Amino acid sequence: MLRALLVVSGHELRSRLRDGTALLIALVAPVALASLFGLALGGEDPPLRASIGIVDLDGGDFPTSVRREALATEELQDVLTLRDYADEEQAGAAVDDGEIGAAIVFPPGFSDSVGAGEGGEVTVLTSDSTPLAGVIANSMVDQISALVEARTLAVRASLDAGVPADEVRLFVEENGAAGPTLTLDADPMAGGKVDVAVHYASGMAVLFAYLVVATSTRSLLTDRQLGTLSRLRVAPVPQWTPVVGKGIVGFLLAMTSVCVTWASSVLFFGLSWGDPLAVLVLCGAHVLAATAITMLVASNARTDAQADGYNLGIAFVSGILGGSLVPLYNLPEFLQTLALFTPNGWTSTGLASLAAGGDLGSVVGPIGVVCLIAVVAGGLAALRFRKGLLG
Amino acid sequence: MTDALVCQDLTKRFGRHLAVDSISFTIERGEAYGLLGPNGAGKTTTISMLSGLLRPDAGSVHIAGHALTQDPRAAKARIGYVPQEIALYPELTGRENLRYFGRLYGLPRRTLQNRIAEVLDLVGLTDRADDKVGDYSGGMKRRINIGAALLHEPTLLVLDEPTVGVDPQSRNAILEGVDQLVAAGMSLLYTSHYMEEVERVCKRVGIIDKGRLVAEGTKRELVSRLGTSDRVELVLDGDITAAAEKLRAVDRVTEAVPTGTSSVRLLAEGSRHLLPSFIAAVEGVATITGVEITEPDLEAAFLHLTGSTLRD
Ligand SMILES: Nc1ncnc2c1ncn2[C@@H]1O[C@H](COP(=O)(O)OP(=O)(O)O)[C@@H](O)[C@H]1O
Ligand SMILES: [Mg+2]
Numbered sequence: 001m002l003r004a005l006l007v008v009s010g011h012e013l014r015s016r017l018r019d020g021t022a023l024l025i026a027l028v029a030p031v032a033l034a035s036l037f038g039l040a041l042g043g044e045d046p047p048l049r050a051s052i053g054i055v056d057l058d059g060g061d062f063p064t065s066v067r068r069e070a071l072a073t074e075e076l077q078d079v080l081t082l083r084d085y086a087d088e089e090q091a092g093a094a095v096d097d098g099e100i101g102a103a104i105v106f107p108p109g110f111s112d113s114v115g116a117g118e119g120g121e122v123t124v125l126t127s128d129s130t131p132l133a134g135v136i137a138n139s140m141v142d143q144i145s146a147l148v149e150a151r152t153l154a155v156r157a158s159l160d161a162g163v164p165a166d167e168v169r170l171f172v173e174e175n176g177a178a179g180p181t182l183t184l185d186a187d188p189m190a191g192g193k194v195d196v197a198v199h200y201a202s203g204m205a206v207l208f209a210y211l212v213v214a215t216s217t218r219s220l221l222t223d224r225q226l227g228t229l230s231r232l233r234v235a236p237v238p239q240w241t242p243v244v245g246k247g248i249v250g251f252l253l254a255m256t257s258v259c260v261t262w263a264s265s266v267l268f269f270g271l272s273w274g275d276p277l278a279v280l281v282l283c284g285a286h287v288l289a290a291t292a293i294t295m296l297v298a299s300n301a302r303t304d305a306q307a308d309g310y311n312l313g314i315a316f317v318s319g320i321l322g323g324s325l326v327p328l329y330n331l332p333e334f335l336q337t338l339a340l341f342t343p344n345g346w347t348s349t350g351l352a353s354l355a356a357g358g359d360l361g362s363v364v365g366p367i368g369v370v371c372l373i374a375v376v377a378g379g380l381a382a383l384r385f386r387k388g389l390l391g
Numbered sequence: 392m393t394d395a396l397v398c399q400d401l402t403k404r405f406g407r408h409l410a411v412d413s414i415s416f417t418i419e420r421g422e423a424y425g426l427l428g429p430n431g432a433g434k435t436t437t438i439s440m441l442s443g444l445l446r447p448d449a450g451s452v453h454i455a456g457h458a459l460t461q462d463p464r465a466a467k468a469r470i471g472y473v474p475q476e477i478a479l480y481p482e483l484t485g486r487e488n489l490r491y492f493g494r495l496y497g498l499p500r501r502t503l504q505n506r507i508a509e510v511l512d513l514v515g516l517t518d519r520a521d522d523k524v525g526d527y528s529g530g531m532k533r534r535i536n537i538g539a540a541l542l543h544e545p546t547l548l549v550l551d552e553p554t555v556g557v558d559p560q561s562r563n564a565i566l567e568g569v570d571q572l573v574a575a576g577m578s579l580l581y582t583s584h585y586m587e588e589v590e591r592v593c594k595r596v597g598i599i600d601k602g603r604l605v606a607e608g609t610k611r612e613l614v615s616r617l618g619t620s621d622r623v624e625l626v627l628d629g630d631i632t633a634a635a636e637k638l639r640a641v642d643r644v645t646e647a648v649p650t651g652t653s654s655v656r657l658l659a660e661g662s663r664h665l666l667p668s669f670i671a672a673v674e675g676v677a678t679i680t681g682v683e684i685t686e687p688d689l690e691a692a693f694l695h696l697t698g699s700t701l702r703d
Contacts, residue, residue, distance in 0.1 A: 007494045018482070227478025231539065234442045235495035236467040 004237035008245030012216060016253060022215045026257040030208040031264045037200035038269035050133040051081045052140075053091040053103030053125070060111025066104075070140060080136065088123065095125045101133020102126045104141060114148050116165075117155030121148075196327070198273055198355045199348070201265035203324035205283070206347050208261070209254040210290045210315035216250030217294040218311065221304040224389060243385060247291055254287045274354030282350045282363050285370040289343040292378035299384035318342035323349075343370045393456035395420050395547045395578030396441065401450035403436050410436045412602040413450070418547065423579040425593030427586065427693070433602040434582040435475055438551050441580075442472040455546045468496065471545030475552050477532045478539075481525030485516055485535050488524055489542060496543035506542045513568060514538040530561025537565065547578045554588060566591060586690045596689065600697040613692040620645060621662040621684050622691035625655045625669060629677025637672045641665065646694050658695055 016022045056063045067082055083100055085091040091103035105123040113120040124141050126134035159165065220242060223229040232242045262279065265271045273279045294311055301307035319325055321335060322344020328336055339345030350366035396418040403411040411433040418424045426434050439445035441452045443459055443466070452459040457466040479488045486507060493503045511517045514534040524532060537553060550569070554562045569592055573579055583589050589596055590610055597607045606613055627634050631649045638647040638657055643665065647657035659665055662684055670679055685691070694700060 003497060011491055227474050227476050230444055230474050231478055231492055233444055234467060234472040236464040237495060
């Protein structure tokens with residue numbers, strides 16, 4: 001039984017390796033595309049400038065010192081431009097027009113409120129089309145929040161300790177002149193860039209996995225058209241030999257394709273996809289699901305050419321819906337919901353959390369769902385095969 | 392020794408269409424059996440069921456004593472199946488094709504190598520063995536298509552219309568090869584809608600029509616069922632459908648069917664003496680312009696048994 005499987009798998013493997021197009025799909029295309037994204041998004045210098053709007057409705061010293069500190073931060077000096085807007089509406093319009101990437105709004109009485117120990121909140125306006133400016137603006141706001149919180153606590157403590165309110169106020173104003181010390185992450189944009197480069201590389205790997213495994217599963221139909229499937233079926237081998245033999249080769253080739261893409265983004269661009277074992281298991285589950293789905297296609301299609309059409313459609317639709325091409329957070333809400341029905345959506349989500357430092361335990365959910373998709377699609381394919389191709 | 396093939400009550404429906412209707416027959420060891428019937432009679436469906444390609448709705452198949460459903464591996468190992476259509480990888484060479492299909496039967500490497508050489512020799516393709524099958528001529532493809540079923544030295548070779556669409560020269564080569572195999576003692580199931588081939592290759596013949604095995608026996612047995620009937624071919628000028636109608640009514644004529652646009656084939660006893668009756672019968676609807684009388688043969692037997700001709 002194992003012997004028959006080896007014979008069929010060996011033949012399938014040889015056929016695929018002889019096939020230049022298949023090798024192109026498996027190795028060249030995903031690595032080339034992943035490298036393209038690596039080049040575009042990698043490198044030393046931040047390629048973009050970020051413009052951030054400030055709406056100072058407060059007029060106190062807090063916004064002034066934030067502005068001064070931000071521009072004094074070494075990493076941001078050459079990158080950041082701050083622009084003033086009269087109100088939130090104007091700033092919002094500027095964000096929408098792409099004039100600025102994000103804006104921070106200080107409400108009236110913000111400095112006074114913080115000085116009185118009553119806290120305060122700023123508003124941030126961001127745009128999905130300029131994620132880098134959003135990253136910087138949010139990083140600034142994080143710092144502002146921390147400062148506000150610390151100062152509020154200090155003032156409260158002083159008041160509770162019985163220091164007269166006027167004295168506290170005076171003290172705060174004196175210190176305020178020196179400004180709150182605002183420290184930003186060393187390079188707030190680096191994190192964003194790496195995430196995006198890993199996202200695209202892994203997205204390509206996940207997308208091409210379909211196309212690679214499909215070249216093997218669709219060859220069941222080629223064999224039927226050639227009549228050679230009949231020869232396999234009259235031979236004294238278990239009924240499932242052709243399906244399993246080709247499925248194994250498709251799975252292994254797709255895993256190879258994913259691993260080569262992964263290795264190239266690690267070796268050439270110094271990117272990290274996170275915990276290697278977890279990446280391997282998650283990608284294994286994804287390729288298993290792709291194998292099952294393309295088998296379901298093979299069990300329903302009439303010709304190999306028809307299967308190619310279906311597989312291409314499924315690969316790209318689930319690639320787009322599942323965030324393999326465009327990051328999911330850039331998609332409208334309802335499309336993000338549809339992503340839950342694609343293995344790509346779960347795999348990309350899992351890979352993102354691994355890239356952010358998660359371990360195997362953190363992606364058990366996505367792995368489980370992807371395996372479930374594999375089992376359902378595989379089961380349906382088996383039922384169809386029993387009635388059709390192997391009936 | 393057990394029979395090479397025993398099939399009992401094989402039945403297959405496609406939807407509401409009864410393609411094979413309770414067919415039973417037996418092939419002894421070393422016997423060449425022909426399944427003769429027109430296109431659509433159910434030959435391929437029958438062969439598909441007994442080689443394990445198609446699940447029968449009812450009935451059983453035993454190959455060399457092994458039940459196909461209970462012990463498929465043993466039964467299948469003893470059949471060599473030659474599909475009706477060429478079933479080979481065009482981008483592989485003849486030798487590579489044979490190696491792959493031989494390995495599916497679990498032949499050890501050395502044995503397989505020897506068998507490939509023997510089979511290539513048998514089908515006359517030794518000097519083209521390392522060319523791609525895609526570059527072979529139609530006749531060469533047919534021959535290697537048969538060769539691929541011989542590697543594991545099956546007890547029973549099943550050939551489904553192996554000469555369809557083949558030039559006369561290749562056809563002859565194929566028939567000679569088959570004769571050689573039969574002479575060497577291989578059991579054979581040969582389907583065809585060509586009378587002459589079945590007559591030449593097979594000792595015993597089953598006549599299949601509309602999914603039913605309507606008669607079975609040696610050629611002599613089948614022909615003798617006709618009594619002393621001759622097969623008569625009348626060439627006519629006029630309304631041949633009406634003429635066939637009238638001819639059927641003539642005494643001692645058992646069958647009369649139009650063939651083509653200008654002739655009627657009929658079975659009659661003592662046809663030489665009936666010629667005047669034929670002329671009288673068609674008067675008014677057609678005139679007889681030619682007559683050909685043949686001694687009883689399988690074609691006549693087929694006409695007698697099914698009321699139709701084997702080919703148009
Ligand atoms: N897969 C199928 N589905 C439906 N009908 C079929 C199928 N295969 C064969 N048939 C029908 O069954 C009958 C017998 O076909 P077949 O066995 O191929 O005849 P033969 O080989 O004698 O020419 C024909 O009427 C054919 O149309
Ligand atoms: Mg047929």
